[in-house]
Amino acid sequence: MKRRTAVLIALCVLGAILYLDRVCISLALKQIQADLDISDARIGWISLAFSFGYAIFEIPTGHLGDRFGWRKTMMRICVAWSIFTAFTGLAMGFWSLMFIRFAFGAGEAGAWPNVGGIVARWFPLSQRTIAMGIFGAATAAGAGLAPHLVIPIQRDYGWRASFIIFGAVGIIWAVFWYLWFRETPAEMGAKPAEIAELPPPAPRAHHGAPWRSVLRTKNMWFVMVAAFLNVYAAFFAVFWMPKFLQNDRGFTPDDLKWTSLVWIASFAGNFSGGFVCDFVLKRVGRASGRRLIGLVCGIAWGAISVGVVLTHDKAATIALLTGTGLMWGFIQSNLFAGTIDIAGRHTGSICGAMNTAGQFGGGVSALAFGIIVARTGNYDLPILTLAIAAVAAGLLWFGIDVEKPVVPDEEA
Numbered sequence: 001m002k003r004r005t006a007v008l009i010a011l012c013v014l015g016a017i018l019y020l021d022r023v024c025i026s027l028a029l030k031q032i033q034a035d036l037d038i039s040d041a042r043i044g045w046i047s048l049a050f051s052f053g054y055a056i057f058e059i060p061t062g063h064l065g066d067r068f069g070w071r072k073t074m075m076r077i078c079v080a081w082s083i084f085t086a087f088t089g090l091a092m093g094f095w096s097l098m099f100i101r102f103a104f105g106a107g108e109a110g111a112w113p114n115v116g117g118i119v120a121r122w123f124p125l126s127q128r129t130i131a132m133g134i135f136g137a138a139t140a141a142g143a144g145l146a147p148h149l150v151i152p153i154q155r156d157y158g159w160r161a162s163f164i165i166f167g168a169v170g171i172i173w174a175v176f177w178y179l180w181f182r183e184t185p186a187e188m189g190a191k192p193a194e195i196a197e198l199p200p201p202a203p204r205a206h207h208g209a210p211w212r213s214v215l216r217t218k219n220m221w222f223v224m225v226a227a228f229l230n231v232y233a234a235f236f237a238v239f240w241m242p243k244f245l246q247n248d249r250g251f252t253p254d255d256l257k258w259t260s261l262v263w264i265a266s267f268a269g270n271f272s273g274g275f276v277c278d279f280v281l282k283r284v285g286r287a288s289g290r291r292l293i294g295l296v297c298g299i300a301w302g303a304i305s306v307g308v309v310l311t312h313d314k315a316a317t318i319a320l321l322t323g324t325g326l327m328w329g330f331i332q333s334n335l336f337a338g339t340i341d342i343a344g345r346h347t348g349s350i351c352g353a354m355n356t357a358g359q360f361g362g363g364v365s366a367l368a369f370g371i372i373v374a375r376t377g378n379y380d381l382p383i384l385t386l387a388i389a390a391v392a393a394g395l396l397w398f399g400i401d402v403e404k405p406v407v408p409d410e411e412a
Contacts, residue, residue, distance in 0.1 A: 003188045004122045008131055010177065011115055014078065015135050016142030017170050018111055019263075021085045023146040024166060025101075026242050027256065028159035035159070038094050040243075044370025047239050049098045051363025053105030055356045061110025062352025065117045066345070073114055075178040080107030082170025089163035105359070113351035116340050120347045122185060126278065128340055133274020133333030137267040140329060143238070144263030147256050155253075210407060217406045219342050220353070222399040226294070227335060227354045228361035229393035233301065233386040234328045235362035237262055240369050241321065248379040249317050258318045262325040269329020277334050286341065291397040293334045298394015301327035305387035309380045327390070341402040350406060361389075 025032070033043060065073040084104035091097035119131045153162040182188045214220050236244075241259060245251035251258075273293075281289035304323040311317055336351065343350035369382040 002191075003185055007118065007122055007181070007188075008134060010181065011118065011135055012138035012141075014074070014111070014173055014177070015115075015138035016145070017078075017166070017173055018081075018108065019139040019142035020146050020149070021081065021104075021166050021170065022108070023143045023238060023263075024085070024150050024162055025088065026239050027147060027150045028154055028162065029239075029243050030246065030253075031154065031159040032091075032097070036091065036093050036097065038097070039374060040370045041374040042094055042370075044367040044374075046094070046098045046101050047235075047366030047370070048363040049102040050105035051235075051359045051366065053102040053107075054109045055105075055359040055363070057106045057109035058113065058356040058359065059349055059352040062113030062117075062348035062350075062355075064348070065110065065114035066348040069183045070114050070118050070121075071178060071181050071183060073110065074118075074181075075174045077107065077109070077111050077114065078170050078174035078177065081111075082167045082174065083107065084167075085170060086164045086167025089160035089167075110348070110352065112336065112355050113348045116336060116343075116351040117348045120340055120343075121183075129277045129281070129333055129337035130274035132336045132340070133270045133272075133277070133329075136270030136273075136329060136332045136336070140263045140266035140270055140325070144260045144267060146263075147260055151253065151256065214350070214353075214406045217404075219400055219402075219404055220350075220406045222396050223335070223339055223342070223354050224357035226393045226396040226400070227358035229389040229396070230298075230328070230331055230335065230361070231358035232361035232365040233305070233324075233390040233393070234332075235365040236369065236383070236386055237266075237321070237325065237328075238362070239366045244379050244383075245317070249312060249314060251314065255314070259321075261318055261322045265322040265325035266329040266332075269326040269331075270333050271329075273330040273333040274337075276330070277337065285403075287401045287403045290334055290338045290341075290402050291400065294331060294338075294397030294400070295394045297327045297330045297334075298390050298392075298397070301331070302387040302391035302394070305383060305390060309383050309387075324390075331393075338400065338402045342404065342406045344405050344407045346407055365389075 029043065032038065061073065061077065081104055084100055084107050087100045088097070088104065091100055115135055116132065119128050123131045150162050153165060241262070242256050245256065245259070246253070277289065277293055280293060284292065301324055304320050304327065307320045308317060311320065339351050339354045340347055365386070368385065372382045373379055
């Protein structure tokens, strides 16, 4: 087995734990609201606290990986979010839960950008989209497993126990990573032929990205706004989907196992998306290929979301939501790989900025969904905003050229 394959497998385990922990709260939402007496609108604020904590620490933690390496940085990230996953099970009310979820988001911050940095160091240019797609597929697999793992624990031992158990799993991964991983293929005994496939490693970024120049580029702004809109549309599945299905489509707690199909589709989209992206890119070029994939998937995602509004049939609802998961998987691998393309040696920082924008989109989505439902009692209106966001994000790819780096050579 190539060393880079082993590293990718370890990252995939991390990704599965990451989304298992993140989705856990959505499956416990009705129980949490009943036990702690928290309204839908206040739940939206709790979700925003997570996204805000994630967003403000994303760029600094991404830079930590660029500067100090990924062994210690990834361990710190996993330990921090795992501790606050466990603490979620100790929440006693609205304010304590909001603080814990803010800290949980801050702890998770930097995971995706640092994975991007590892992929940039360990994988040839032609395999980066595939690697990010496989990692994204692993996150979807974790979310897909969540109902089958979380619901039985919550049914037998209560919602608090599920958070404590999954927090412990993350600590185990962090210890393994620190003891096993090293920064470069050579340090981990990679064969000379494997090392020869890689581009020359960029010098370590001792200083942050030159943000004044970066933020003057159209590429950076378009990527960040696209990320904001994409995560705005995707965060429904992470946070509100189980509550929507129970309250508006008549699903029972046991019926929620069918939400696994949405995450299986996201897994398939991420996994196959990497290969499809690279296939398309080889034939039409990197810039045109990424534009084509982003545009087609964004429009399809929006159309499918409108279909969710138009049906109240259980099977049709799950089928359409599964379609949105597939589109998100394709877009996610394309978006992260495209950001790596324009980032240069500041991969952690630039991916962090992109994902910061995305997390703000997720927070706004969760808050807006809760407020709209609380004021109107209508679940279809906020879903229509998801459709609009997905299509708008697709159209933004017309303005993104992944062949133009956002950091000028003289400032890199």
